[in-house]
Amino acid sequence: xxxxxxxxxxxxxxxxxxxxxxxxxxxxxxxxxxxxxxxxxxxxxxxxxxxxxxxxxxxxxxxxxxxxxxxxxxxxxxxxxxxxxxxxxxxxxxxxxxxxxxxxxxxxxxxxxxxxxxxxxxxxxxxxxxxxxxxxxxxxxxx
Amino acid sequence: xxxxxxxxxxxxxxxxxxxxxxxxxxxxxxxxxxxxxxxxxxxxxxxxxxxxxxxxxxxxxxxxxxxxxxxxxxxxxxxxxxxxxxxxxxxxxxxxxxxxxxxxxxxxxxxxxxxxxxxxxxxxxxxxxxxxxxxxxxxxxxxx
Numbered sequence: 226x227x228x229x230x231x232x233x234x235x236x237x238x239x240x241x242x243x244x245x246x247x248x249x250x251x252x253x254x255x256x257x258x259x260x261x262x263x264x265x266x267x268x269x270x271x272x273x274x275x276x277x278x279x280x281x282x283x284x285x286x287x288x289x290x291x292x293x294x295x296x297x298x299x300x301x302x303x304x305x306x307x308x309x310x311x312x313x314x315x316x317x318x319x320x321x322x323x324x325x326x327x328x329x330x331x332x333x334x335x336x337x338x339x340x341x342x343x344x345x346x347x348x349x350x351x352x353x354x355x356x357x358x359x360x361x362x363x364x365x366x367x368x
Numbered sequence: 369x370x371x372x373x374x375x376x377x378x379x380x381x382x383x384x385x386x387x388x389x390x391x392x393x394x395x396x397x398x399x400x401x402x403x404x405x406x407x408x409x410x411x412x413x414x415x416x417x418x419x420x421x422x423x424x425x426x427x428x429x430x431x432x433x434x435x436x437x438x439x440x441x442x443x444x445x446x447x448x449x450x451x452x453x454x455x456x457x458x459x460x461x462x463x464x465x466x467x468x469x470x471x472x473x474x475x476x477x478x479x480x481x482x483x484x485x486x487x488x489x490x491x492x493x494x495x496x497x498x499x500x501x502x503x504x505x506x507x508x509x510x511x512x
Contacts, residue, residue: 227388227389231395234399241399241402273404274404275403276400276406292392292396293399294399341402344401344402347398347478351394355395358489358496361493365496366499366503
């Protein structure tokens with residue numbers, strides 16, 4: 226537990242948020258992808274965040290560990306059904322002339338993107354400020 | 369006459385330590401702003417600093433004077449203050465009372481944490497300035 230731990234904590238937060246931004250980018254890029262069956266249609270992906278107790282004395286309750294970094298536990302796919310649309314001219318259309326689009330909700334993805342980038346900015350800000358404090362502490366008594 | 373550097377610097381080094389640990393806790397809160405089920409924490413600063421101040425004063429009741437103590441064999445020997453094992457704030461960690469808990473069980477309010485972090489940093493800088501002036505005074509005494 227010290228100021229230097231902040232680099233690990235904020236760093237883990239930034240890496241987790243960048244994974245989230247990555248999934249948003251992937252989801253937005255595939256928002257208009259179509260497929261010839263509902264199973265193979267693109268499903269929106271979401272990262273699952275989990276707090277990691279870094280301290281060796283980690284226990285339960287508030288006194289467990291102060292310094293909890295964050296990690297991406299895994300990526301889950303949305304189970305919301307996508308929409309089927311009639312488009313017989315599409316080369317991917319099935320026997321009945323339907324194509325199946327992804328279940329990506331673009332508006333939701335945009336909101337997620339803003340949230341992720343704000344959190345990333347917060348972490349970067351924390352990192353920068355801590356760095357400045359450490360530099361000031363190093364210069365203590367030198368002036 | 370000897371100057372005890374620990375008492376000369378006063379509470380500021382301990383305050384600095386508690387501030388840095390609080391910054392740690394607040395950074396963890398911010399990093400976990402999007403983690404489902406994460407509960408925001410903070411340090412009970414008043415209690416932590418009070419305990420740190422007690423730790424610093426060797427004669428105070430409840431001061432932890434662990435470790436080996438050097439013996440003074442002559443009245444001219446410097447008296448040693450008990451070894452200070454740093455400031456431990458683990459027992460002063462408290463869960464934050466959420467203002468608006470979210471559906472996923474996360475109780476981090478990013479704006480509030482940012483504010484607390486900024487405030488904490490300003491106070492850290494203030495403590496640093498105090499220490500700086502203390503060292504400056506000491507320098508003046510030494511060089512004059």
